Amino acid sequence: MGKICYSLLLMILLLGCNNTKQQAVPDQEITKNKIQSPFKLSIDRGAVVYKNLCSQCHRPNGKGIANNYPPLAGSNWLTQKRLKSIRAVKYGLKGAIVVNQKQYDGLMSPMGLSNMQVADVMNFTMNSWGNKQKEMVTPNEVASVKK
Numbered sequence: 001m002g003k004i005c006y007s008l009l010l011m012i013l014l015l016g017c018n019n020t021k022q023q024a025v026p027d028q029e030i031t032k033n034k035i036q037s038p039f040k041l042s043i044d045r046g047a048v049v050y051k052n053l054c055s056q057c058h059r060p061n062g063k064g065i066a067n068n069y070p071p072l073a074g075s076n077w078l079t080q081k082r083l084k085s086i087r088a089v090k091y092g093l094k095g096a097i098v099v100n101q102k103q104y105d106g107l108m109s110p111m112g113l114s115n116m117q118v119a120d121v122m123n124f125t126m127n128s129w130g131n132k133q134k135e136m137v138t139p140n141e142v143a144s145v146k147k
C-alpha cells in the first residue's frame with residue numbers, strides 16, 4: 001500500500017514538472033510572433049518610405065507646415081477618409097480640402113509608389129504620432145483603389 005502511494009506521488013510530481021515545461025515554450029513563441037507580426041513589419045518599412053518621400057512636406061513629426069502642407073498627426077482627413085487617403089498617396093491630390101478645420105488648396109504629386117509601399121507608408125502614418133488604426137492596410141486593398 002505504502003509503495004503504491006509513493007509511486008503515485010512520484011508520478012504526480014513528474015507530471016507536474018512536465019506540465020510547467022510544456023507551458024513555458026509556447027509562451028515565448030507567442031511573444032516572438034507579436035514582435036514580428038506582418039503589421040509591425042509593414043509599419044517599420046513604412047517609416048523608411050515616410051522619411052524618404054513624405055517628411056520634407058509633412059515633416060518628421062507629421063505636423064505639416066501651416067497653410068501649405070496639411071498635418072498627418074491627428075488629421076481627421078486621414079482618420080475619416082481611409083480610401084481617399086490611400087487614393088491621394090497612390091495617384092496624387094489637388095484642390096481645396098479641409099483638414100482639422102483648416103483649408104488647404106495645394107498639390108501633392110503622385111510619387112510612383114508600388115501598392116506595397118503605399119500600404120506600408122499608410123500603416124506607418126496611421127499608427128504614428130498618436131494616430132491609431134487597428135485595421136492593417138494591405139497591398140490588395142491599395143490595388144482595389146482606383147483613380
Ligand code: HEC
Pocket residue numbers: 049050053054055056057058068069070071072075076077078085088089093094095096097099104105106107108109111121122125
Ligand atoms: C511636395 C510635398 C508633399 C509630399 C512630398 C507629400 N505630400 Fe501629402 N500632401 C501635400 C499637400 C500639399 C496635400 C494637400 C493637397 C490639397 O490641398 O489638395 C497633401 C495631402 C496629403 C494627405 C491628405 C490630407 C491629410 O493631411 O490627411 C495625406 C494622407 C498625405 N498627403 C499623405 C502623404 C504621404 C503618405 C506622403 C509620402 C508617401 C506624402 N503625403 C508626400 C504635400 C505633400
